[in-house]
Amino acid sequence: MKKPHLFPSRYPRSLTLLLVLFTVILPARANEHHNLTHGNAAIEVVIPFAIPAIFEASPTAGDATLVLRATTLITNSWFDAVAPYHPTAVGVYSNLGRRPANESENNLNLNIALLYASYHALNSLFPHRNDDWRAMLASAGLDPDNNTTALTEPAGIGNAAGIALVAARENDGMNQLGNEGDRTYHRAPYADYTGYAPVNTAYELSDPSRWQPAMTGSNGLFKIQQFVTPQMRITRPYSYHNPKRFRARPPVKSNVRNYGAYRQQADEVLQASASMTDEQKAMAELFDNKINSLGFSAVFASFSQQLSLAEFIQYDFLTNMAAFDTAIAIWQEKARFDAVRPFSAIRYLYGDELVTAWGGPGQGTVYDLKGSEWTSYLPVADHPEYPSGSASFCAAHAEASRLFLGSDQLGYVVSVPQGSSRIEPGVTPAADIELVFPTWSDFEHNCSMSRFWSGVHFLSSLPEGEKIGNRVARYAYNFMVAKLNGD
C-alpha cells in the first residue's frame, strides 16, 4: 500500500532543500492544521518543533551524547506509540495491546498517537519549553489537555506510550534530572556524578599522553572544557547489556613513550591541516553537526525510499538508537584511555618551532606558525580523543541504514554555496560545491576522515570508532526486529 507523500514525485535531493523544508516551509504552515490523515507528523510537525530545543542546548548540535539521547527518546516515543497498529510489534517500554488493521488504513491514528507520545518525551527532555510542546499539538489540531490513557483511542495510546517511556528513561544513568548522587537542591541536569577529573589542566600538559581540556570562548570570555557527560558510559543501553563487549585497541601512538609513533601521528594531522581543500572543510562542517548529517540523511533516505509512516518511524528510531548505544560504548573507551587530542600533542612537540598549517579563518596555509599556536580547523569537542565519537556514530548510522534499507545505495547530495562556511564565512568554499554521497559507505568514510582533516582526531582513532559503531548497529537492528516481532 503506497501512501501519498509530501513530495510524491520529487523528493528533496539535498540538505539545502531539507533545511528550507524545516526552517521555512513547515514553520510557516504551523498555523494551518496538519494533515493527520495522509501526512507524516513525525517529520512535518515534531521535528520542526524539536529542532530549536536541540540547538538551544548545543548551538552546532555538536554535543553528541546530549543530542543523541534527545533524538533517541523522541523516536522511541514514536516507535512505542505506533506499535499497537503493527501486526506484531510491542513498544520498548510498553505493550499496549493490538489495534484492528482498519485503524491503520491511513496515517490518522498513528499520527495522533505519535504526537501525544512526543509531547511526553519532549516535556520530559525540555520542560522549560512546555509552551512549544502545547503549540505543537495545537498545530495538529490536537488538545494538549487531553490526558486520556484509554487504549482504544490513539490519544490514549500515545499518552500511555509516552508516560511509560519517560518513566523508564528519566533515571537511566544520564542524570537528566540532576538528582544522581542523592542530590536534592541546586540540581544540575546531566552533570557528571562519576567524579571524572582530567590529569592535565588547560594551562599545563603534565602528561602528554592524556586528554587536556581546551580553552574555548571568544572576546575575552574564555572557559575551559569539561568532559561532557562522562556518565554516558554507565547509561542504560537498549540493545545490549554490557558495553565491555565493545573494546577498542589501546591508542599506542598516543602514548608519548612511543615517541616516534607519537610524533608521526601528530605530523599526519599537521600535514592534513596544511593541505585542507574546500571540499574537506565543507565535509568537516557538515559532519560536525549531527542533525544536519545524521538526522537529515535519514529523512532524505526515507523520502527517496518512499517509506511509509510506520517504516520511517522504525528506521529513524533504529538509526538513533544505534548511535545512542554506540555512544555508551565509545564513552566507556574515551574515559578508559583518556587520550590526548592533536592540538595538545602538536603544541607540546613543536613549541616555538615554526610549522606549516592552516593559519586561521581566511588565512589559508601559512608557513610561519608557531607550533604552540596550532589550532584545529574545527573547534575540538569536549571529550577525550580516542576512539572517534563521530566516526562511530556515522558508522552506526550507515550500518543501521544498510540493514534496514537492504542496500548500501544512498544518493545524497549536499549543496554548499560559495562562502557558506561557518568557520570561514564569506570565504569558503571559494565556489559553490556539491558533496555527493552515492553510498552509505561513502557517507561513513567521509564522516570519519573529516574528523582527521579538520584536526580534531588522529588517524588511528577513526577505524576503532567505526568498528564499534558498525558492530553496535547490528545489535540495535536485532533489538528492533525483536520488538517488531513482539518479543
Add this chain to the structure above:
Amino acid sequence: MKKPHLFPSRYPRSLTLLLVLFTVILPARANEHHNLTHGNAAIEVVIPFAIPAIFEASPTAGDATLVLRATTLITNSWFDAVAPYHPTAVGVYSNLGRRPANESENNLNLNIALLYASYHALNSLFPHRNDDWRAMLASAGLDPDNNTTALTEPAGIGNAAGIALVAARENDGMNQLGNEGDRTYHRAPYADYTGYAPVNTAYELSDPSRWQPAMTGSNGLFKIQQFVTPQMRITRPYSYHNPKRFRARPPVKSNVRNYGAYRQQADEVLQASASMTDEQKAMAELFDNKINSLGFSAVFASFSQQLSLAEFIQYDFLTNMAAFDTAIAIWQEKARFDAVRPFSAIRYLYGDELVTAWGGPGQGTVYDLKGSEWTSYLPVADHPEYPSGSASFCAAHAEASRLFLGSDQLGYVVSVPQGSSRIEPGVTPAADIELVFPTWSDFEHNCSMSRFWSGVHFLSSLPEGEKIGNRVARYAYNFMVAKLNGD
C-alpha cells in the same frame, strides 16, 4: 545657557523608564533622522546602538573589565571629539585646536563630532558589527564614508579624535587585538598573556585559601571558569601611573590557617543566604548588571540635573574612566591575593553536613542542604574574590558623581515588577517593589552589600573595594579637570 532636553519637564525617574527609552522608543526612532541641533546624540543614538554589542559579549553585562573598557573608550571618544568646542579643553589622545564659540551655540557640531568619533571607537571595539555602526551614522543623517579629517569641520574633528583614540588604545595592554605575546595567527582578542593559572581546579580545592574556578553551564554543557582578563592589571590607566599605590589589606580571614576567622566569614555568608529578602535579591540582580546600574544611573542623573550635552559627556566619561582605572588596581589585587570565593569555602567547611541556606530558584530557605551543594544566589563572577570588583566600581562611580555633580543627592528609583527576577522568574519579587536610592552613598552601600547578600563575596572584601574605588575616583576627577583646563 539652558538647552532643550529630551524630557524638558519630566525626566525618567526610574530604570524601567530608561529601559523603555533605550529598548523601545529610541530604536523605533532609528529610521527618522536624529535631531542633531537640539538632541543628545550620545544618549539618543550611540548608546542604543552600542548596548546590543556590549550585551552580545556579556549577556548580563557582568564581565566588568570588558564592559568598562568598551564604555570608557566610547565616552572617551565623545570627550575628545567635543574638546575643540570647549573654551579650554584638550582631548585625552588629541589636541585638535579650538573652534569659535558660535560653533557650539547649539548641539549640532558637537553631535556630529561625537558620532564620527564613536564610529571609530565602535569599529575598533566591535569590528564584526561594522554594519551597525554605519547604520548608526546613517540614522543621524550622516555619511559613514565621510573620511575627512579637516579640523575646520565637525566630521573631521570627530574622525581625527576617533582615529587618535583608537591608535592610542588598541595596544594598551588589554590585548584587544589578540596580538600580545608576538602572536600572528589564531589571535584571541582579550586572551590572557600573563600566564595566570589557578592553584585549584574545579575538581579539587587543594588550597582552601585560594581561588577555585567554578563549574558553570547548564543542560549538560558545563565549562570551567578562567580568570577573565588577568592582564587588566597591566593595562594602561588614565589617571595615575602605577597601580601599586592602591593596595588592599591582605584578606586574613580567607587564609584557612586562621581557621576560626575563615569559618566565621563563611558562616556570615551562609546566614545571609538563609535570610535573603526580595529586596536584597532585586538589588543583587540590579548591581550585577553594570549597564543597568552604573550606566543608567549616570544617564538618570544627567536628566535630573539637566546637564548640557557637553556636561553629560564630561560626566559620563568621568564615571566610566574612574571605574576603568579602579578595575586596573582591583585586578592587581585580585591577582596578588588570588582569594577563595564563598562557595569553595562553604563546601570545604561543611561537606556532607546539612546547612540552612537558599535552596535554589523558587525553593526559598531550606534546612537540609548539604554543605557541598551550597550555591550562591548570583552566579559567581570569573575572577578571584578579594577585593570586590563591584563594590569598587560602584564606589568609584558614586565618588566621581559626587565630585562632578557637587552633591550626594541622587533620588534614583528602580521599579521591580512582581516576578521579574532573572534568577527566580515568575516568583521573585512576590509583589512589585521599588528600590530607592536617595543618595549616591545609598547607591554605593547597597551595591556593596548586594555582593554579600547574594553570596559571591565575603564581608571584608567590600570596604577594601570601596576604598580603592573612592580613591581612584579622585584621581580620575583631577585628571579630567586637567584636560578641561587644557593641561
